[in-house]
Amino acid sequence: MDTPSRQACTGLVVLLVLTLSAQSRAFELPESVQIHGFLSQGYISTSGSNNFFGESSDGGSWDYREIGINGSWRPTPKLQFSMQVVGRDAGKTDNDGVRIDYGFADYSFISDADRLWGARVGRITNPLGFYNETRDMPFTRPSILLPQGIYFDINRNLALSADGVQIYGEERTSIGDFYFQAGAVQPRTDDPAFQDSFTGGILPGKLDGRLSWVGRALYERDGGRIRLAVSGGVFRGKYDPKQGQIDLEDGRFRFAPLVFSAQYNAEKWSLTSEFARRTGEFRDFGPFLSDDKATGQSFYIQGTYRFAPKWEAVLRYDELRWDKDDRNGKGWEAATGFPAHTRYAKDWTVGLRWDITPRIMLRAEYHRVKGTGWLAALENPGMRPTPILPSTLEDDIDEDWNLFALLASFRF
Amino acid sequence: MVPRLPLAEELVVANPSAPVDALSPTALRAIFSMRLRSWPDGSPVRVFVLPDDAPGHVQFAKQLLSIFPHQLRRAWDRGVYSGTGQAPNLVKSDAAMRAAVANTNGAIGYLPREMVDASVRVIEVE
Numbered sequence: 284m285d286t287p288s289r290q291a292c293t294g295l296v297v298l299l300v301l302t303l304s305a306q307s308r309a310f311e312l313p314e315s316v317q318i319h320g321f322l323s324q325g326y327i328s329t330s331g332s333n334n335f336f337g338e339s340s341d342g343g344s345w346d347y348r349e350i351g352i353n354g355s356w357r358p359t360p361k362l363q364f365s366m367q368v369v370g371r372d373a374g375k376t377d378n379d380g381v382r383i384d385y386g387f388a389d390y391s392f393i394s395d396a397d398r399l400w401g402a403r404v405g406r407i408t409n410p411l412g413f414y415n416e417t418r419d420m421p422f423t424r425p426s427i428l429l430p431q432g433i434y435f436d437i438n439r440n441l442a443l444s445a446d447g448v449q450i451y452g453e454e455r456t457s458i459g460d461f462y463f464q465a466g467a468v469q470p471r472t473d474d475p476a477f478q479d480s481f482t483g484g485i486l487p488g489k490l491d492g493r494l495s496w497v498g499r500a501l502y503e504r505d506g507g508r509i510r511l512a513v514s515g516g517v518f519r520g521k522y523d524p525k526q527g528q529i530d531l532e533d534g535r536f537r538f539a540p541l542v543f544s545a546q547y548n549a550e551k552w553s554l555t556s557e558f559a560r561r562t563g564e565f566r567d568f569g570p571f572l573s574d575d576k577a578t579g580q581s582f583y584i585q586g587t588y589r590f591a592p593k594w595e596a597v598l599r600y601d602e603l604r605w606d607k608d609d610r611n612g613k614g615w616e617a618a619t620g621f622p623a624h625t626r627y628a629k630d631w632t633v634g635l636r637w638d639i640t641p642r643i644m645l646r647a648e649y650h651r652v653k654g655t656g657w658l659a660a661l662e663n664p665g666m667r668p669t670p671i672l673p674s675t676l677e678d679d680i681d682e683d684w685n686l687f688a689l690l691a692s693f694r695f
Numbered sequence: 696m697v698p699r700l701p702l703a704e705e706l707v708v709a710n711p712s713a714p715v716d717a718l719s720p721t722a723l724r725a726i727f728s729m730r731l732r733s734w735p736d737g738s739p740v741r742v743f744v745l746p747d748d749a750p751g752h753v754q755f756a757k758q759l760l761s762i763f764p765h766q767l768r769r770a771w772d773r774g775v776y777s778g779t780g781q782a783p784n785l786v787k788s789d790a791a792m793r794a795a796v797a798n799t800n801g802a803i804g805y806l807p808r809e810m811v812d813a814s815v816r817v818i819e820v821e
Contacts, residue, residue, distance in 0.1 A: 360733035365778030396722035506762035
């Protein structure tokens with residue numbers, strides 16, 4: 284961890300301790316104020332020289348931690364202010380230290396036993412799939428790492444939340460509950476690995492977010508025994524070329540995910556599956572970068588089994604394809620020199636969760652992966668094409684690899 | 696499995712100031728999933744619950760809300776950690792539940808039938 288990020292995280296820990304001690308003393312907050320948070324430390328070990336969240340192939344990496352604190356204030360039942368500050372470290376893909384994950388005002392126009400309608404203004408989490416909105420909070424995830432085919436961590440900030448307005452609605456009917464959310468937002472483009480995946484680590488300049496759209500329709504039957512959702516968005520950005528040796532124009536990018544989600548919850552087990560289709564498009568970058576458009580596809584199917592009180596096991600198959608018309612990446616390799624296996628990933632995961640107390644959780648999981656589609660080139664120079672960055676033997680990256688992870692988490 | 700004594704029937708109880716005598720199953724579930732935040736007169740609802748694994752909580756969730764405790768937990772966490780909701784107030788025992796509901800304006804909770812007394816109002820679910 285670099286120094287500013289370490290200082291920021293230390294600051295957050297101090298804030299957290301102060302909050303806890305304030306809560307334990309009879310320091311009176313208004314009863315409409317709530318403060319919650321979490322603290323999490325992970326360990327990741329990978330085979331070969333494939334790195335995920337730090338130098339994980341070299342004796343394992345402890346460079347994966349998440350610290351969050353959130354506050355909400357509800358001065359009246361119709362109005363709520365909420366904010367969450369998170370410090371996150373995930374190898375080179377995230378060392379920006381502390382950032383505001385969300386911060387918004389929420390006003391409900393209509394609220395009765397059958398419906399709830401309202402609007403939010405500020406930085407709001409993106410309603411994509413089942414897990415995106417609370418992806419930082421380890422207790423809400425089905426596993427240590429979310430299924431990377433859909434919830435890849437290399438562009439976490441972009442995916443997590445965006446600045447703008449959102450309209451939401453909820454209709455509770457005799458056949459189930461219907462939830463709607465739609466937002467007009469400016470995306471966050473501050474992920475190091477996302478900037479890097481675009482600029483290839485060699486281009487100057489950066490990407491900025493432009494007016495974008497995101498929304499979800501969700502149906503829940505019997506309080507969530509059956510959950511079905513369609514979510515999607517159109518995220519747009521613009522390249523701001525700085526002075527550099529390569530002459531690029533101020534091109535645009537457009538990223539449009541569409542996610543179908545389904546879940547069945549029984550008392551002891553849950554079955555979840557999501558399918559995503561994403562279109563990515565780059566255009567108007569001038570003569571040195573040709574326009575490019577590709578549609579990727581991902582899906583996973585996941586079973587969780589609560590086999591004893593406090594214990595849960597998970598089994599999942601997760602598949603990612605960056606280009607549905609070039610599933611094995613061979614065309615991409617021929618055209619660009621990037622290894623074919625960087626264009627897909629097939630991941631079998633088994634994991635175990637132990638809730639020692641309602642506040643303390645331990646997790647372990649093992650991934651067997653074919654393909655490197657969700658690794659970050661920022662941490663794996665071997666993913667880059669040889670002519671641009673000559674790879675050395677130690678940069679070599681394996682197509683078949685595995686990952687073992689441990690996680691300890693605390694919440695309040 | 697550990698053999699368990701038959702559980703007492705859980706009743707929905709509210710502070711005597713609560714402006715209703717009855718709630719629909721839909722309204723009850725919306726309140727305990729922390730999505731319905733006010734009583735019909737607009738005053739705030741304050742929700743009290745026992746720990747997730749308390750037999751009374753499990754019984755209440757399954758019988759009166761027709762959902763599993765893990766679903767409730769997930770709904771609360773989704774609200775709290777995405778900023779779109781708040782968590783219910785946690786009490787450790789039936790006695791603490793009765794005291795909290797009796798002494799908090801707008802409070803709602805649940806109690807085994809034999810714990811109910813005049814300090815709280817029983818809410819019919821219909």
